[in-house]
Amino acid sequence: MTILVTGAAGTIGRNVVEQLVKRGASVRALVRDPAKADFPSGVDVVKGDLLDVDSLRSAFKGVSTLFLLNAVVPDEFTQALIALNTAREAGVDRLVYLSVIHSDVYVNVPHFAGKYGVERMIEKMGFSATILRPAYFISNDVTVKDVVLGYGVYPMPIGAKGLAMVDVRDIGEIAAIELIHRKNATRPLPLERINLVGPDTLTGPDVAAIWSDVLQRPVAYGGDDTAAFEQNLRNFMPGWMAYDMRLMSERFLSDGMVPEAGDVARLTAMLGRPLRSYREFAAGIAASV
Template sequence: MSILVTGATGTVGALVVEGLAGAGADVKALVRTRGKRAFPAGVTEVVGDLTDVPSIRAALSSVRTLFLLNAVTPDEVTQALITLNLAQEAGVERIVYLSVIHADTFTNVPHFTGKHTVERMIESLGIAATVLRPAYFMQNELMVQQTIQDHGVYPMPIGSAGVCMIDARDIAEIAVAELLRRDRAPAALEALTLELVGPQAMTGASVAAAWGTALGREVAYAGDDVAAFEAQMASYAPSWLAYDMRLMLGGIQLHGMRAAEGSVERLQAILGHPLRTYEAFVREAAAGG
């Protein structure tokens, strides 16, 4: 029996595949196109699409544990619900689902509410799952690194309420730990929800300062104008995605993404090491690591 990893070529999914393979697990990596990414030896590449029912039925064959990761797409909910139904049909009892923090709070943000819908399906069907709810990924910052370096401006309007950004490597390590815990248990384990957060709450101003320190020159925060952000993003990305991100950033300004008491300590106990800090991430990125 194997562990099926969806989203296997993405930032988190690829790290999860590597971590599982390194731990000696039998891993299937779901991809849309064969050969897009080199996987570790022993990983089975499975071609399929989460809206193509026959391909997912085939992918779920001989699978005991599922890592469900959906990209932000207009049909994200359909993808997830089809996959979970097919997993139940195939007798898969052990699931780790990558959701998002505050999915039940950011109710006007399409991909947040979509993930909350999937969470409610998992709960209503009594699926034995770990729901991982990560905050904003530090790796999202790589999309604006060139702007920061070229213009000395941090352009993401994250505001001042505080965002406990988390490194994707920590997300993947926790996902691997939960997948192995469920996969190797003698029977299906109880449901569990984990909020995945970094060790410090960052603001637009403190993020700009961190980049300034790493680059050795002043970096300014561009401010809280989400409309300007949407317009800029829509110049190179689909308008629905730019608007979704605008709504998310508005929610971040209003609510923040802060760690609940005890979350950091709980995550560090799972990891066996401290969570990566934003400053360390920025130093690494600035050095080209």
């Protein structure tokens, strides 16, 4: 039976597909435009959309297990519920869902609250599911590298509580491991939640210090001005999304994204290797300059 990956054309989805193929799984990738798809040979690429019920019904034929990933969009919750209901209709009861760490804490942040609602529906509908809860993506900071390199400032308002930043490649690999574990189980397994974190919990000054070290010149932390952060984001994203990101950054300041005891050890054991670090990411950027 086949594993269906939604959001397959995105960074995480592509990593999930590649990791599944490496492990010999039968994979179907759901994408909006198959002509632009570039996956390993053997991947069954199908056209579809999480708001297109007919395309989902077709995509679920012959599928045993679902990887559900929703983009941060205004109708994210609706998309997820349609996917869950059509999966159930098709007899698919095993899934891995990509949520977010502290979805039950950041309750005022729209995309966190939406993902927590999806988690609750997965639980209520009785799916055999792993809910993955990743922290802040290290790769998000590709968007600010020019500011770091050009102005010597790390501009993300992440505060002093600390974020356990995670590499998306580690997310993709853990997702693939869990998908195959669910798929191959002789009976449906109980619902499980896994926090996806990196090896270090970093504050704004910590990140600036890493950049200073790898670049061998001073990089300062830009501070905690979330209003300015929102206004800057509005230059290249819709206002609703910029406000959502501001609300998230305010929770960074008040709560952080701190792992639970044992999270790092658990992920390290699952992967059989150390988790990728922010320093590795920054050093890679510095080496390419």
